[in-house]
Amino acid sequence: VSLYDVHLAARRVVHEPAFRERLARDPEGALAEFDLTEDERRLLLAGEVGRLYELGAHEFLLMNFARFGVLGLDRATFSERIRAARR
Amino acid sequence: VPIWVNALYPPFPTAARAHALGQAVADAVSAYPLDLRVGVLASGSISHEVGGPRVNPGEFWAVPDPGWVDTVTELLRAGDTATLVEEATDERLDAAGNVGHELLTIVALLGAVGDRPTTLLETDERLGHAFGVWRL
Numbered sequence: 001v002s003l004y005d006v007h008l009a010a011r012r013v014v015h016e017p018a019f020r021e022r023l024a025r026d027p028e029g030a031l032a033e034f035d036l037t038e039d040e041r042r043l044l045l046a047g048e049v050g051r052l053y054e055l056g057a058h059e060f061l062l063m064n065f066a067r068f069g070v071l072g073l074d075r076a077t078f079s080e081r082i083r084a085a086r087r
Numbered sequence: 088v089p090i091w092v093n094a095l096y097p098p099f100p101t102a103a104r105a106h107a108l109g110q111a112v113a114d115a116v117s118a119y120p121l122d123l124r125v126g127v128l129a130s131g132s133i134s135h136e137v138g139g140p141r142v143n144p145g146e147f148w149a150v151p152d153p154g155w156v157d158t159v160t161e162l163l164r165a166g167d168t169a170t171l172v173e174e175a176t177d178e179r180l181d182a183a184g185n186v187g188h189e190l191l192t193i194v195a196l197l198g199a200v201g202d203r204p205t206t207l208l209e210t211d212e213r214l215g216h217a218f219g220v221w222r223l
Contacts, residue, residue, distance in 0.1 A: 059137070059138040059139045076145050078138075078147070083141075087139075
């Protein structure tokens with residue numbers, strides 16, 4: 001299922017500390033249980049929130065990855081990448 | 088009694104519809120058989136972007152349209168609800184940020200309190216918000 005599982009992962013980062021720790025320690029393993037397209041998986045692992053936004057992912061949820069410092073994201077990288085996205 | 092006005096995901100209600108919703112709330116309060124003291128609360132921003140492409144560099148947020156904050160707060164101070172409803176178009180609220188449609192909650196509140204100026208209004212320009220009170 002496209003996008004839904006991107007959103008689901010973003011939500012679980014907030015609500016499930018164990019998942020958050022796994023995503024920080026072993027991103028590929030943590031994302032393996034999600035039904036993602038190859039593009040989504042690649043973009044998530046690269047922290048490419050701008051591209052995911054352009055594919056239709058919601059910015060509120062994408063922001064969760066940066067809030068918790070996973071997928072190589074922090075406030076500065078999130079801001080830079082989302083600002084480069086087309087609305 | 089919580090009421091949810093969709094301000095986050097299109098399709099959005101029009102400002103006229105939000106205003107009519109507030110009027111219906113006032114009608115319901117008036118029709119209630121008990122003589123109660125009633126407060127109506129609304130929460131929402133005027134111009135704000137959260138996590139979207141218009142955020143400030145290095146931040147999760149921004150105020151994309153400070154001029155709109157001035158326009159809205161002037162209209163609230165003047166109690167000019169009709170002009171606010173007219174100016175709060177879908178395009179205008181979108182230009183105010185990705186949570187710009189939250190103004191609809193305030194427009195709904197105006198429907199409930201009627202066309203009257205704010206008793207107290209404090210603007211927080213830095214965040215694109217304002218805090219207002221209408222004492223009836």
